[in-house]
Amino acid sequence: MSVFAYPSETIREAEKPLLEAGIPLMARAARALANRAAAMVKSDHGQVTGTRICVLAGPGNNAGDALFAAATLGRRGAAVTVITLFDRTHEDGLAAARAAGAQIVTFTTALADGARADALSELSRSDLVLDGILGTGGRRGLPDHIASLIADWAPHRTGRLIAVDVPSDLDPNNTGAEKRLHADLTVTFGGLKTELIDPRVDEFIGTIDVVDIGLGVDPGQATAELLDSDDLVTGFPRPDETGHKYSRGVTGVLAGSEEYPGAGVLTTTSAVNTGAGMVRYLGSPLVAEFVLGLHPEVVSASGRIDAVVLGPGDPEPEFVHSLAEALTGNRTPVVVDAGGLDMIARTESMAGTWLADRPLIITPHAAELARLLSRLLGEIITAGRIGANPIRWALRAAELTGAIVLLKGHHTVIAAPDGHVVLPAPGPGSLATAGSGDVLAGILGTLAATTAAHVRYDSDDRTHPPREWARLAGLGVLLHNEAGRRAVTASGFADALAEVVSELIHGVD
Structure with a gap:
């Protein structure tokens, strides 16, 4: 615990x-x-x-x-x-x-x-x-x-x-x-x-x-929280008996491109298997064909979304622009991974961008965070410097961007802009493989959508403090870890999520 x-x-x-x-x-x-x-x-x-x-x-x-x-x-x-x-x-x-x-x-x-x-x-x-x-x-x-x-x-x-x-x-x-x-x-x-x-x-x-x-x-008064698998068991958001698909959350996925269609499939599969009430695919029609061929329950039409995953597989700019227009003026949570980080790096703060004033989770590894910080600080920050002091640099990035920064690695560090840190227990070495981050992004997007939907339907409080979003991201890492213990490839992780989430919701016989 x-x-x-x-x-x-x-x-x-x-x-x-x-x-x-x-x-x-x-x-x-x-x-x-x-x-x-x-x-x-x-x-x-x-x-x-x-x-x-x-x-x-x-x-x-x-x-x-x-x-x-x-x-x-x-x-x-x-x-x-x-x-x-x-x-x-x-x-x-x-x-x-x-x-x-x-x-x-x-x-x-x-x-x-x-x-x-x-x-x-x-x-x-x-x-x-x-x-x-x-x-x-x-x-x-x-x-x-x-x-x-x-x-x-x-x-x-x-x-x-x-x-x-x-x-x-x-x-x-x-x-x-x-x-x-x-x-x-x-x-x-x-x-x-x-x-x-x-x-x-x-x-x-x-x-x-x-x-x-x-x-x-x-x-x-704590400045950090350490999470383990018991926290996942107690903290995973389970569907309510009286709920419906919208109360379980609608996850929007803008991932994959004609050049990298697999990222869209992995991210969407992960979102579906994490237990979203609905998943909308928002990207390339070509990738949508692959996605719908595997998951006919995914919707490709526009409509309500409670959280969005953006970035895996470098989605084409026209789809990013359409998403920006759709989200302007609201507080829909966004999870930004991989290529999507570049849009943050192009500005010194989030003020004035469509990503501002909303719950935002970014998921860089050390090299991606180094590129981001180098642009924001105007000096060379190397991946080696970040690896030598990951908590410090994750906190610095959170301060600069206003985002929850999930710095991926064997010891994943999750930093909130208020200085709070969440440290989930390390996962297995099998997670270090291509596409694993896409799977994590889909998990985080669905957990964010579930949380936002809960606020929409069941709570008078429309806000969550940053440390609660950081903790939610920590639960996502723990869920990713459990999938990693049951497979050795990213597609295997995405598929294994269905079994892990079923056990969390229904228990183990």
Whole structure:
């Protein structure tokens, strides 16, 4: 189910009144950390007793969480060693670890040379290491004596590592992965931190376990939402028993051309199989023949539409102009993919164009977004720069265009103009094939049409905030992922959608 991510400052602000009221937040965090650590060593070694636990202790509260957790593990029979890395650490936590029998190795800057052998020996023979070095305020590089210790330990590491709250040195711009800690598990407290959702730091985080310590953070303060397949099951729009074809949404498809007719077929098939009440094909008569030959339920005559898919297969300009005339003056949602992105790139803002003042979803891959941003910003933006920081560039594009930007890739990033980000779970590698984006566009168009039709018939509220459209796009990606798990070609994905959507609507026997 959905997990919301918050800036670290938001989590700290939520902690303050509870700490002032004497709520033992550190005790809650340390207890949860000890339980996760015990589960890990039991999984690996069958029991806690006799295992070796090492704490890398920094100067702050992360060290306190780790030290109190290590004290608990020591009382359960683990052999605990604490390596202190600064001139100070969490005093109460260190006292608790000592009382539970922990051995202390002091590895500060002044004493590093003399203690290096002992520190390396303890790390190398540990079954589990707890990274309590730095928290959310200390991600700008580890001191040299710590970085060199980690680099020396890395070739000899045999045990596992849990990062406490966030991995130390999580700055995504830092280089030298051999001098950084690679966690198997990150146990974070109070809420998911936005630092942990950046795709650039995946290799340092491992699995993320969010522990509720009672902060009660308002999801409205979140800057990102992570979606998984459970969200698709609960959030997919199902037809109402009393509904009709128009209340289910009419999807308009302007995709394909005489040069690329297949894109029109894929996009339309996808729209039909996603469950639209009706699909209108709005493009080339030649492509319409192919479409109607496969899907006689598709309508090629003009009429009501609740959302439009535009762009796959470079539709001819005359059909784009006709669509623009038909949509001028209304707020019909539009999904723009592939060649359709060029019409956005030709203007520095959406103001004054027929695409303005309506829900707009654009679906570039990194190279397409690079071309778009290069035109909008007047400088060279490369696909490599976008791949190195996809969240940043997706947000920048959303700000510039006013659109929901769905940046396609293994880690798809969906950015809204208000700064909100939606991150759907990654799909299978089979989705990386020609025509896959056309299928996704048809899915998004139908979900947008269904949402718009619902507003038309069932709601007094005619608007949806940008983050709701971003979430809808995230559900579309999850649906695309499920189709990708059942086929290996784009036409296979489009066909598989019928089975996936049937299961979502009717359930699985």
